[in-house]
Amino acid sequence: MEPVLNYINGSFVPARSGRTLDNINPATGEHITSIPRSDIHDVNDAVAAANAARAKWASTSIEERATWLQQIAKALESKAETVASLESMDTGKPIGLARRVDAARSVSNFRFFSDHSTELEDQTFVSNNAVNHVQRSPVGCVGLITPWNLPLYLLSWKVAPALLMGNTIVAKPSELTPLTANLLAEVFDELGLPPGVFNLVHGLGPEVGQPMVEHSEVQAVSFTGGTATGKVVAATAAPMFKKLSLELGGKNATIVLEDAPLHSIVDDLVRASFTNAGQVCLCGSRILVHESIKTEFTEAFVRGVEALNVGPPHLEETDMGSLISLDHLSKVESYIRLGVEEGGTVLTGGLRSNAPVDGTPANGAFLRPTVIDGLSTNARCATEEIFGPVVTLHTFSSDDEAIAMANSTEYGLAGSIWTADVERGKRMAEQVESGIVWINTWLNRDLRTPFGGMKQSGVGREGGDWSLNFFSELTNICVQQP
Numbered sequence: 001m002e003p004v005l006n007y008i009n010g011s012f013v014p015a016r017s018g019r020t021l022d023n024i025n026p027a028t029g030e031h032i033t034s035i036p037r038s039d040i041h042d043v044n045d046a047v048a049a050a051n052a053a054r055a056k057w058a059s060t061s062i063e064e065r066a067t068w069l070q071q072i073a074k075a076l077e078s079k080a081e082t083v084a085s086l087e088s089m090d091t092g093k094p095i096g097l098a099r100r101v102d103a104a105r106s107v108s109n110f111r112f113f114s115d116h117s118t119e120l121e122d123q124t125f126v127s128n129n130a131v132n133h134v135q136r137s138p139v140g141c142v143g144l145i146t147p148w149n150l151p152l153y154l155l156s157w158k159v160a161p162a163l164l165m166g167n168t169i170v171a172k173p174s175e176l177t178p179l180t181a182n183l184l185a186e187v188f189d190e191l192g193l194p195p196g197v198f199n200l201v202h203g204l205g206p207e208v209g210q211p212m213v214e215h216s217e218v219q220a221v222s223f224t225g226g227t228a229t230g231k232v233v234a235a236t237a238a239p240m241f242k243k244l245s246l247e248l249g250g251k252n253a254t255i256v257l258e259d260a261p262l263h264s265i266v267d268d269l270v271r272a273s274f275t276n277a278g279q280v281c282l283c284g285s286r287i288l289v290h291e292s293i294k295t296e297f298t299e300a301f302v303r304g305v306e307a308l309n310v311g312p313p314h315l316e317e318t319d320m321g322s323l324i325s326l327d328h329l330s331k332v333e334s335y336i337r338l339g340v341e342e343g344g345t346v347l348t349g350g351l352r353s354n355a356p357v358d359g360t361p362a363n364g365a366f367l368r369p370t371v372i373d374g375l376s377t378n379a380r381c382a383t384e385e386i387f388g389p390v391v392t393l394h395t396f397s398s399d400d401e402a403i404a405m406a407n408s409t410e411y412g413l414a415g416s417i418w419t420a421d422v423e424r425g426k427r428m429a430e431q432v433e434s435g436i437v438w439i440n441t442w443l444n445r446d447l448r449t450p451f452g453g454m455k456q457s458g459v460g461r462e463g464g465d466w467s468l469n470f471f472s473e474l475t476n477i478c479v480q481q482p
């Protein structure tokens with residue numbers, strides 16, 4: 001594959017330093033291509049281009065920009081198979097998942113925000129003999145920083161509303177997954193988006209992300225990634241009074257009540273635990289089960305987990321591919337070892353050496369889905385984000401205890417409750433400290449709804465109007481007749 005380049009001011013260019021990084025396929029260990037190892041000089045070029053393009057892009061109408069989003073959606077749709085195969089190669093996720101989620105959702109993100117723009121209404125408030133007119137203007141040049149687990153899906157979730165509201169962009173994808181961000185830049189280039197409106201700088205977080213956040217002419221930063229990195233981003237951006245959106249980590253609870261129809265939901269619970277090898281911020285990594293059904297639940301769940309087909313990502317029948325890298329695999333394995341040291345029992349899965357994965361390449365970052373039982377709810381393995389195919393099982397005896405257990409970590413991103421009694425589920429959901437709680441479903445998203453975390457899972461909300469508000473400056477003009 002041709003080397004990936006930065007996209008700055010409408011041109012594909014190498015890093016000024018000429019340095020590069022290797023892009024590796026985590027399922028095979030093979031070298032895919034190289035990407036620029038950019039630094040502050042490339043960031044400065046990108047921010048200068050974005051600022052030069054600001055006034056003209058901001059002067060286009062929202063209808064015009066919504067039309068751009070439709071064209072982008074159409075172009076991405078025509079390349080859906082390429083998006084899916086690049087994403088699968090870059091991340092190690094199964095091709096079927098990449099088609100259903102990454103490729104499809106990237107298209108629908110652009111389409112959704114284009115359509116949603118028609119629902120924006122002028123707001124006016126009359127009081128004290130005056131009329132208040134709420135105005136929206138673009139924020140300016142915005143910095144978008146994204147992780148490796150859902151590369152184009154999460155980038156498009158930010159790019160679409162940022163463009164729609166008239167901002168220009170400097171984006172930095174994870175250096176582990178640069179391929180579909182590059183494809184998006186190619187789409188913009190083919191469509192003739194004005195130079196400087198979208199700029200892409202590849203490289204490492206501290207060398208590219210950090211100078212982006214520090215740059216005085218980047219007016220807003222929208223960041224999705226881990227909580228530890230989010231703290232660094234917040235510490236840098238907050239004293240500069242930048243607009244800041246932080247979508248961070250999670251340690252989500254899946255609560256299974258004693259009246260849940262176990263046999264019809266077990267596949268959903270396996271999916272909620274192990275989609276993308278557990279590398280989705282919304283995956284349920286702690287399963288809290290009512291003590292009266294623990295034995296029956298555990299048997300059915302472990303059977304469902306063992307039926308998952310772990311294998312090469314390019315095969316249609318693969319349910320779970322590789323993890324993102326060998327480094328990440330080592331981190332996940334260290335948590336499994338920790339879980340055992342903390343008194344847990346591995347019911348299925350476990351370390352690499354105990355986990356034969358037939359037909360998978362020797363250098364791939366594969367791990368069988370792992371279930372650990374018997375840990376206390378405050379064990380490190382049960383409270384820290386592992387972000388891999390590992391779930392812990394715990395029991396409770398009352399609704400209050402389940403809620404207290406669900407709320408007992410520093411995170412508050414998502415959760416799910418499984419019950420035949422929806423009213424009981426809703427009463428419990430209201431007390432769970434999470435940005436979203438699903439009842440009898442998981443990953444069921446209406447893009448108009450607010451999305452984001454409480455506690456250490458983030459600050460702010462994305463989705464629908466929340467995204468449009470983040471990427472706008474809202475001001476008020478108060479008029480009284482003379």
Ligand code: NAP
Nearest residue numbers: 147148173174175204205209210225226229247248249281
């Ligand atoms: P990460 O290590 O925090 O990295 C996220 C992004 O930040 C990457 O592009 C990274 O670049 C960059 N970065 C690193 N240091 C930076 C700095 N000092 N300044 C600015 N940017 C910097 O997270 P990850 O490992 O890629 O992704 C996994 C995490 O993302 C998990 O914690 C997961 O829960 C979270 N996540 C949250 C959501 C959500 O919606 N809440 C969604 C998806 C994922 P490099 O890759 O070069 O280090």
